[in-house]
Amino acid sequence: MAFLELTHIHKAFGGAAAVQDFSLTVERGEFVSFLGPSGCGKTTVLRMIAGFETPTAGQITVNGRDLTAVPPNRRNIGMVFQSYALFPNMTAAGNIGFGLTVAGRPRAEIDRRVRAMLELVRLSDFAGRYPYQLSGGQQQRVALARALAIQPELLLLDEPLSALDAKVRAEVRGEIRRIQRELGITTVFVTHDQEEAMSISDRVVVMNKGAIEQVATPFEVYNYPRTAFVASFVGTLNRLACTVVDAAAGTVRHNGAVFATPAPLERPAGAGVVLMLRPEELRLGEAGGENRLPGVVTSVQFLGAIVRVQLQHGETPITLDLFNERQLRLPEVGQAYTISFPPHACWVMAPNGHGPSDDHP
């Protein structure tokens, strides 16, 4: 049996459904992220797990215990908030010890546990500091230590990094993953940042409009998106409007150019489809594969490891990524190139975006 089970969860605020038929199982020790745009219901699901919201229908169990109607202070679930929510009247040590103090544990045990937690988040020298005397990253680490001090069965993280600047964010992100592995604690992480979700999670739950679009590993979500929403929300995508030439052979046409795709198509010849391509699967020149189309460079962005090139093919803008190397000659704006890509880089979707792609089982 799974450790955390959400079964057919519905949540409506007034008349509007915020979460619809949400079912998910999470194994013990797993790190799962809820990823989606704001308003997609990911935070609402997290708050229902924490007990701050009650599901309109459905059931939540942790370790076999039905928590659906249990108040938040009896769930033994640790939570880290976007705004840190540290108690301003207490020091770092006071904050971390709060849960144990409230539970009436003996002083010596509290002291021992607080010291261990401060060590875990590498803030041993900051025990006596008040929240306002700590940086954002330090505050969030105290918040993490505070949530872990009560030895919760489950750790919930509600956009814990979004108030931090980029460098600190990456640092705290690494810290969270390290600690999660060290303690083996089952963790649910909410974010709207796909890079964050990808880099940290065992599995990603992509959500849109209150429902699950896909649950899979980061690799699968990125490379084998099940819906057009997932494909476009996760990473950058080129979309070419095409018509089917030969369904059995899997060929489509765009602007006169015919492209081969890796599998037979479900839609008949003449039907409209959308061809989706990741920028990193395209090559400048003809070495990239048998599919080709011409384009004119409109901008070149040097991003360090990656060079992002924007081209124009007729009416269609195309984004292409090159890996940086020292011998690279950067394309120049106005230059014409042939863009090439292999059939296996192509995902074909129905134009309404709801159909699954046809290029993988």
Added chain:
Amino acid sequence: MKRANWAAWLIVLLGALFFLLPIYGTLDFSLRAQKGVLSLKAYELVFADAKFLETFTFSVQRATLTIVFSLLLIVPTAYWVHLKLPQWRPVIEFITLLPFVIPAVVLVFGLIRTYSRPPLALTGSPATTDLLLVGGYIVITLPYMYRAVDAGLRALDVRALTEAAQSLGAGWPAILLRVVFPNLRGAVISGALITFATVIGELILAVFLARPAFGPYMAQLGNFRAYEPAALAIISYALTWASLALIDVFARGSRDASQAAAVR
């Protein structure tokens, strides 16, 4: 720049004159009980009167009770409104302003009419009459106390702090005592100060409920004497300010102590 500075100082000076001149006038007058010389005669007479200390002590005690019960009533209420009923905030604010609109005389006659007959005959004994007195004080000072607490709550992320405490296992009493009250310290102190000052000088409620408070004593003295009331006014200023300073020092001191304890 220079001119703006000059104008600012002028305004400060005018403001200071407006407040300080009457006090100076009172002080000067209180020192002239003996013809032709400045003396502390009026002060000696005031201190010689046992009723002075009695009434002042009485009012300090009632002011303290007022502050305690007012906080116990208002902090949980305002907290709950912030947390669960934010849409009711304008209504609650309006209600807390009512004491400004309803004169104290109306309030006290309402209290007397309601509580001088069964089933709730409270005016019979001094102790139960004090209940009415303190209750009345709470009503009169409600606007100040509520506003102070409300402003304090606005400065906190009440919802996030509550949820953080809940997720750590805290129930409502622990949340109120360990999180809400301590973080409202500044607001609570300023509400307490203004409540204290108001109660010490309050006249109408104490007169009509016939309780030996400091306000009626000052008024009574003013009816029969010339110099002593002026001395009394100066003394009551000084005592009130001293009490306010004490509350402030006490509150700050306990904060330092808690910080020290936590840092240890």
